């Protein structure tokens with residue numbers, strides 16, 4: 001399902017946090033929303049979820065998200081927030097099962113199908129062994145995967161992920177990103193995620209939207225958006241950019257030259273004192 005945001009303005013605490021944001025996330029695609037801290041990325045996801053008021057329109061498959069009833073919306077869009085408050089005494093299984101709420105009748109109980117979907121998602125996220133643990137007994141990375149499990153158990157056509165990998169080791173980062181990508185390809189999920197790791201974003205997203213100070217500052221393919229100049233302008237960071245065999249950008253931080261060093265040329269490691277004789 002296509003997610004379409006048009007001329008979205010959001011104010012929080014009397015300040016404009018999103019300004020005329022327009023973007024189209026194609027059905028079945030993965031868009032990564034990138035940008036420096038405070039740029040408005042989480043606010044955008046929360047707006048798409050219908051949790052932020054503002055001017056402009058947000059449509060999912062042509063339908064205005066703010067006009068939907070919560071239960072109807074929850075069958076279309078799932079959201080894994082960055083750092084949700086988790087009920088400490090709830091078990092991992094029961095928390096992930098909350099993702100099935102939109103399908104459980106009021107005053108009813110979950111079905112065998114709801115429990116089996118939940119068990120399957122926990123299995124795929126390497127969490128089956130923790131199903132009976134309470135949430136206060138998990139590591140940061142385990143908690144993050146449980147939050148994702150709840151969103152995946154919701155089985156919606158649109159998935160919003162706010163920094164899904166920040167607390168994960170490199171193996172679990174790959175596992176989570178591959179799982180989301182497989183679901184996207186198999187079921188035609190539309191994925192919108194914020195992500196700070198720009199190389200990871202470039203590996204998985206079809207399209208990047210760079211937010212800076214509440215505005216869309218750049219958008220397009222990872223190779224178009226992730227240039228040395230754009231990163232310097234919006235993140236105030238020095239990076240070198242190379243490309244993998246498929247042309248996806250690979251970023252590496254470059255340390256600024258220190259006193260006594262010759263400044264590095266683009267793509268070159270700064271020369272240390274004693275190196276580069278004759279210069």
Ligand SMILES: Nc1ncnc2c1ncn2[C@@H]1O[C@H](COP(=O)(O)OP(=O)(O)OP(=O)(O)O)[C@@H](O)[C@H]1O
Pocket residue numbers: 012013017035036037038039040041042043044
């Ligand atoms: N409830 C709120 N009331 C007032 N200001 C808010 C509120 N929530 C967020 N903000 C402000 O809105 C701006 C955008 O916040 P947001 O969380 O969307 O940024 P972000 O791009 O996701 O940042 P980060 O990369 O640090 O997670 C920030 O300046 C933040 O301080």
